[in-house]
Amino acid sequence: MSADFDLIIAGGGLVGASLAAALEPTGLSVALVEPEAPRARAAGDSLDARVYAVSPGAAAFLQACGAWQRMPQARVARVEAMRVHGDDPTARLEFSAYDAGLRELAFIVENRELQRALWERLQASPHVRLVCPGRCASVAWDRDAVRVTLENGKRLAARLLVGADGAESWVRHQAGIVASPHAYGQLGVVANFRTAQPHHGTAFQWFRRDGVLALLPLPGNRASMVWSTPQAHGRELLVAAPDALAAEVGAASRQTLGALQLIAPPAAFPLQLQRVAQLVKPRVALVGDAAHNVHPLAGQGVNLGFRDARELAAVLADRGQQADCGDHALLRRYERARKEDIFAMQLATDGLQQLYASDAVWLERARNFGLKLVNAQPLVKTRLVRQAAA
16 A cells, blocks of 8 residues: 655654644645554543643744644633742742733643644644554655655655654654754653642742752643652652652742642653754654754743744745755755754753753852843843743
């Protein structure tokens, strides 16, 4: 069995699915290959422990894709303010959507709800075929096409193969694109809590000696925890009794939201910085985690991926008389457009991680002084907020 398409997208997660949806107006035919479909929500299903801070710009992109409006709004929380604390209790940096002239700084959404909304959109698309369950087994390139064979023997051919298949990308490996990972020796531990005090749409973050702790607002008196912490401590958090975990997070967050009650068990994922030598080769393009990894302390990883999808879709839509969407010169336009944004985000997040991981006394004083200095500069804060909102 075989089928021909304009694009094959390997990976149907948030970024791969959003790219497929964004390509709908172009009329390009897409095969989206994904091993596992989004899980259906059960009655009374609890909130997903894996949440993302989606920027207003990314939300607008998802709206244009036809997915954002399918999100259950009762499960979306707006971030209207943010408070960042240094390891000196007197060092604080505050951001306000109102002060920056925005309605919100970000939206906190559940991974599975957003993925479900994207797949519902794709199921209604005449130009997208969902190949699920499907797993790529081999690939061959020739002058005019890329040919992928799946584990079940089905063969797909296309002008362009897009790797949206995560940090350990199979597509990237098959294309011979070199990746340079740097493990932080940390786990990102996530869990959801019910809070005694309302969060008022505020996200909180603490830079601590044992990592970076964030509490993100969820609908109602609930909050999502993301604790980037050394692996040994992360493993302790994973096996802690619910009351003990709630008490430790409450103490680490200085009881800002009062007593906490665990409502979703913790999960964890390893943290790394990963740079790739190229985003494209002839008939191949990388997006999302296949193209870059960043530390989650800025909450911008998924937004970086959505900007990849938005830019690649725009390049393919504006290809003019170029009928071949896998043409290397065309794909280089996408690579050039994305490299500066990716480099800047990797530089900023890695720099902050190293700054707060150091025990040097002079660096401790410098980083806390820096927080206070930026907090006293309204114009600087507004610029930072607007950049993050893109």
